[in-house]
Amino acid sequence: MKHHIDFSVKGHFHRHLLTRNSIRSAVSCTLNAEGIGDACEISVLLTDDEEIRIINSSFRSVDRATDVLSFPNSELVPGAFSIEDCEMNNDTGRIILGDIVLSVPHCENQAKEYGHSFYQEVRYLTVHSVLHLLGYDHMDEGEMKKAMRTREKLIMGEK
Numbered sequence: 001m002k003h004h005i006d007f008s009v010k011g012h013f014h015r016h017l018l019t020r021n022s023i024r025s026a027v028s029c030t031l032n033a034e035g036i037g038d039a040c041e042i043s044v045l046l047t048d049d050e051e052i053r054i055i056n057s058s059f060r061s062v063d064r065a066t067d068v069l070s071f072p073n074s075e076l077v078p079g080a081f082s083i084e085d086c087e088m089n090n091d092t093g094r095i096i097l098g099d100i101v102l103s104v105p106h107c108e109n110q111a112k113e114y115g116h117s118f119y120q121e122v123r124y125l126t127v128h129s130v131l132h133l134l135g136y137d138h139m140d141e142g143e144m145k146k147a148m149r150t151r152e153k154l155i156m157g158e159k
Contacts, residue, residue, distance in 0.1 A: 070132035
């Protein structure tokens with residue numbers, strides 16, 4: 001059984017197919033790297049800065065646009081994935097991991113800023129977001145942030 005990604009698009013963006021393929025690839029790589037062989041579901045919304053600002057304000061009380069938001073469906077422990085801690089979709093038998101909201105314009109701007117491709121930025125933000133869905137966090141400067149950055153680099157193939 002394969003992972004399922006439910007895509008929604010709010011706005012008019014080119015590169016939809018390649019963006020979706022980049023996201024699918026990053027989701028699979030991240031789940032494989034984390035040792036998750038069970039089929040999972042993730043919802044992804046591709047949107048603009050205004051929409052992500054509204055979502056960020058509504059759910060996090062931060063009134064500004066951002067690159068990506070993650071909304072985990074369950075509170076998981078990083079590196080200790082257990083199917084018993086997850087909600088299942090009874091119709092499909094897949095684990096429901098959560099939702100990702102990605103600002104396409106933010107990705108475009110950050111790709112230019114960091115000097116790499118739009119698709120590399122999409123892949124990185126997807127890896128980052130899926131790790132959040134799996135319980136990783138980086139809100140402090142401690143061990144959790146270090147562990148998350150280490151996982152991101154490993155999954156992205158960096159040294």
